[in-house]
Amino acid sequence: MLTFILKRMCLMFIVILGVTMMTFLIMHFTPGDPAEMIAMARYGVDDLTQEDIEWIRVQEGLDAPLHIQYIKWLNHAIHGDLGCSLINGQPVLSEILVRFPATIKLAAVSMLVALIIAIPVGIISATRQYSLTDNVSMMGAMLGVSMPNFWLGLLLILLFSVHLGWFPVCGYGGFEYIILPALTLGTGMAAITTRLTRSSMLEVLRQDYIRTARAKGLSEKVVISKHALKNALIPIVTVIGMQFGRVLEGAVIIETIFAWPGIGKLLVDSIYARDFAMIQGGVLFVAVIFVIVNLVVDISYTYLDPRIRYEGVK
Amino acid sequence: MSGTGTMKSRKKLAFQQLKKNKIAIIGLIIIISLAFIALFAPFIAPHDPIEQNLDKRLLSPSGEYPMGTDDLGRCLLSRIIYGARVSLKLGVIVVGIITVIGVTLGLISGYYGGIVDEIIMRLVDVVLAFPGIILALAIAGALGPGLFNVMLALAMVGWTGLARVVRGSVLSVKQKEFVESARALGCSDLHIMTRHILPNVMAPVIVLATLDMAFIILAAAGLSFLGLGAQPPTPEWGSMLNNGRAFIQTAPHLTTFPGLAIMVAVLAFNFLGDGLRDILDPRQQRELKE
């Protein structure tokens, strides 16, 4: 068990190292001279001299070979220094941390919405495979998977804000502000989770132990809720980790549409402003969080399944 | 050598089953129609997609403008028709590239194993460590806006699924007798990989490439929606949607139709991909039977 966790941790560190390299490289290969860009950001476009640019280049270590630059950057990153915004000079990390809670809030509510929809619908679909209910829900799930979430968001705004006036169009604040963005993100995720719950449940319902449970005289309700569900949920938990990635991904667009001040909007705004330090820091932060979440999910998965728990102990 | 005959009859069988799978057929019909619309856009579109007509701005759908006009008085229907060109072309190119990359790396990884495999798979892990399109967003953001950059970004992140799947299939095919015997006959690695292994891992590749088409079209529209992809006046669905956003209160048709176009295209590829999986993946098939 411990070796399993250690192995996963090792792998995680390799992946995170790769992630830092990739993030560093992407930003390095942006067209244009980074020294010039920093200089432009600091002194404005007008009174910019070549000397200024060269001075910045030396100052920022941009004249060093690539791998030295990377190691320096990595060293800073490890110590929590992701550099400063090219736009307002604020430290990147503190800016990110200010925005992070909003994203987490949105992610949590969206995932809740997704699970509330997906698990019951998936179960019902599986227990009545090929019934009308099943066909309708699977068609709905397919639509949900294929519908661009930015479109869904706009449609929800159109219906609930513009026509019905129930919720604000966008912004950050009380409960009423989170409903539409969370619904947008949540229903998209629900579509995938429903399909997964259904197939996982179908797989479980085929197992011999379900027949054993029925042979005891248990009602179908107990067979499903006590015997099948717990087994079916095990693979769903892993997917929740991946779902978290989807939330982060979706948040980029959804936060932009709903003016939700999270990391997603920060990233998009930084891209518009060509604030490379902020983009780099934001992407790295998001990826590292995602990797850690997946590790946590992997470990909790082993706790859910007594078979793996046992294997691990041995 | 390695059962081209069975390959053919399998193809035939797959086609027969495809006919039975209504959803897949619907997907295929929509895709063919979209391709037709894209190819013959100049003949189908009622108006020029780019020509502005400032005294006909933000018109609601009517006989002359079946989907209304946008804020610059351009015919929305014509723009959506031309938009099919943009999205399909982009999808085909990107999926083509990622299929080549994914299949090549997957083949090498699965066939040689060892350190090469380790490196490629860790690379896959690293790319997958970025949630969804965030990496593509960063790349596109770094390279600057433009359709070409979006394609580049999506190609850089899209190949991982294919590489994994191909590697998995290669690992199982590698053990088969015909591969062993080809090796015993002294065939080169390249020959074995392309002639013996590749045909046998094609089924999942076809399925995944079809589903990737859906993903790429959706992701590209999303990036364009954020203003990173197609630039005005290119008629691209995502950027049209973004443009329409400003007029959501006064001209909702500008948000409704482009979004619908994206969904129909994505849905079609998802339908076809799902149907193909049912047909080509024996494990799934068993599930269907019960």
Place this chain on the structure above:
Amino acid sequence: MTLLGIRNLKVYFYSEDGMVRAVNDVDLDIGEGETLGIIGETGCGKTILGLSILRLLSENTKVEGRILYKGEDLLKLSEDEMRKIRGKEIAMIFQNPLSSMNPVLTVGTQVAEPVELHQHLDNQNAKEKVIEMLKSVRIPLPSKRVNEYPHEFSGGMRQRAMIAMGLICMPSLIIADEPTTGLDVTTQAQIVELMKEVLKDSGTSMLLITHDLGVAAELCDHMAVMYPGEIVEYADVRNIFKNPKHPYTRGFLDSLPGRGLKPIPGISPSLINIPEGCKFHPRCSYATGRCKKERPQMKKVGEKHFVRCFLYD
């Protein structure tokens, strides 16, 4: 007195490759306190027969005929009434306990379920009952092992737990599906011993499905030999061994390690393409022209001894 009477039972599956006739015209009786053995090659429909009694077959199955339990036709009961029979009146001990026990529930939870359901025992009483039950099937340290999961049990212990699960409500009939398969010889002997004892103490009837003739000889009063989907010979256990009539039964006996290890030539037919006439004719050395065309009926050849073969016409 008859406890269970199976009359004219037919079970069909509709599958893509055609209709599968898994059980075809089966007639059987099990008296109170009696153990009836069913033997036959793998895939001949033994498990399907057992499952059809409890009506546990999947929905794409068609079941015809009558299954009379204490005079009542089980096939006519509603699903609710049937649930009151399952586990309480008739219990089943499944083949392959590892896959037949829920991996994420403790053994105690699973063994307790029938009594909680049918005898309405609360948690505490059910647990005591479970421990008592595990003790009676000789599982050591039962109060500790109730809290363990199936994969923490050895094969033999799992089989015992499975038996405890079946017996805990004191059913009138037990359907035991290959209870000793996959166990080592010593454990097999222990399980057989255990079942013998339990049956004697409780007076429970049993339908024992097995392809192990040794086990059958130890436990059964009567035996029925099954050949894809149908019973080809029925007799008391002594006659099956001492005086087998059907060519298949003889072949089966001769194929046993103790009796010459002569395999029956040919392969067991699939349930889809069942040969016409006597199903055994392609493998039978006594086959005549008639065997290829006509299906033989069950013929009485002695006291409680029936055979489905033209040799005894």
